Amino acid sequence: MSGFAVEADGLTRRFGKFTAVDGVTLRVPKGSIYGFLGPNGAGKTTTIKMFCGLERPTSGTGKVAGYDIATQATKIKERIGYMSQAFSLYADLTVEQNIRFFADVYLVPRARLAERRAFALSMAGLEKLAGRLTGELPGGFKQRLALGCAVLHEPEVLFLDEPTAGVDPLGRRQFWDLIYTLAGKGMTVFVTTHYMDEAENCAVVAFLRDGKLIAADDPAKMRRDHDDGRLLRLQVPAAIATPEAVAAALSSWDAVERVSPFGAALHVHAKRRLTPEEASEFLRTKNLVPDYVQPIRPSLEDVFLRMVDTEHGAKP
């Protein structure tokens, strides 16, 4: 058995003429947290579903926990945990009943039942609310209980499909603490997200666009590789002009490669090294006096936007 928990070679899924996943090749090292990023409709969920046996690949091969996804689905299902995008516990059952049901369906050994139940309850912070109807729990608790139920049988690989969508920032922090704990115990975690700060937590981040994997690497290394010293951050007071107007003005400058909005500020990627003074001077000629212009190192989001941009994404 190889050292990878998840492998894919040319994994492809077509729905009629639409290609949802297009020749994805990836390797997920055992015990790592693998972040799967991409805009909506990029094929993240379909890829996860193929690994979990919910969707059949049109072509290509894949392995999970060393077993072939096309021929050994049952073996895989015994070794994975899966948390889908939608809340998938039974709202009309109590916390306790949900835990008991999934423990039975996933065949948690009876001797471990009490311990796993306690683990799931403490993970969700629901020790005192085991008799509560699951549907009545606040969102963050529901998510953590769903995670607890997905790992009752101590899976080798855990697939999480946008687990923190719609969860408040504190809830997201708590959720990621749990993911770290699980990974710390040797579980491989394959997680999709579109929160960049979450992606920074991953050992490897993969970018998916239009069903194709355009990059997969250590996020810190990605940021370093893209740090060419040509990125500036600037802001023009809203009283003078909208960010869109400023972006339009900058885009017309031949020294500028791309402009992306970051809240009220703009990130400007230049074609050559620009000093902040040069940029300020240009803006002044357009009567757009900036509050500040400063050189910055690219964040993961900068890298992502640069890669998703067709022209640059094509470059290796």
Add this chain to the structure above:
Amino acid sequence: MRSRPSSYRIVKALLLKEYLHIFRDPRSLFAAFAIPLVLLTLFGYAINFDVKRVTVAVWDQDSSARSRDLLAHLFSAGTLVRVAEVQGNEAIDRTLRRAEARMVLVIPPGFQRSLLRGETAEIQAVVDGADGSFASLSLGYVQGAVAQYGRGIATANLRARGLDELATRIPAIRLAPRTWFNEELESRRFTIPGLMAIIVMMLAAQLTSQCVAREFERGTIEPLIASPLAGWELVAGKLLPYVTIGVGQITLVSVLAVFWFDVPFRGSIPLFVAGGAAFLVGAMGIGLLLSIVTRSQQIAQQAAVIVTMLPSLLLSGFIFPIASMPVVLRAVSYGVPARYFLSIVRGVMLRGADTRALLPDLLFMVVFAVGITALCISRFKKELR
């Protein structure tokens, strides 16, 4: 295939979960038992093929001792009720049109004379044919009563001519109308067992049409598909709880039929329950299959109504005897589980039929149940891959 203890554990978990869903929603559970009772009571009273009270207007043109004697005979049983005297064809037309009477009896002039001469005398019965079944039932009744009276006259005539020997033989060939198993020919006896089958059939498929579609709609099916659960385990875990509810429904409507509608129960209860359970697996399998295929609670429910209601009513033999159907429909009727259950309910309750007599029906029902379950499993396996 997995070891038996773990399958047992998975099916049990699914079963318990389904019961939790069911008991979490007591109104649906209550409806599952109340609806068949209400339907059976309503239809039990509404669907009635008996001639109970037929209002009759009389136009006695002969106005003789004989004609009065005949009329007295006809009205003596109380089924025919004399409500008016009429004269003339226009009056007949008016009486029927205004529904003052549902039948008009016309005794032509010369009725008595014909009888005294030993000739065949004719009388006329005019009925409102708008309600076909009523018309034929009431005509049949009058025909029987008149024939009975006629035979009395015939024997009297023979005696009068000194042909006593011949006359004594006539009663021997008199038609004695007797109906078996439903001696009073009370149609309710016959309709209630049929209704039981139809009602249980209609509700059975609807009950299960929701259970998998709901999991698809809420997304709770995904962790199940991603789990090591096998197709047959899910189908068993989904069908069994509802079959127990169905057995409860059958028990309840049977109790109502026997203790309220006085339908006899002549056969064996275990045979009845076994037949009922086999029928329920098939009927509920239809609902489950629709639930898996449509993945929508609403569509599955509507489809269940369409797929079960009309065929059960029309092709089960409840309304039209299967033997008199065209070949194609007779062939289709083999795929209507209500047909087998109907014949088992009628057989066990009315005739006291034993296992051997009902073997073909039992076999077909088991084949149907196994077939539909296999179809459910293979459809669900497509989801599991």
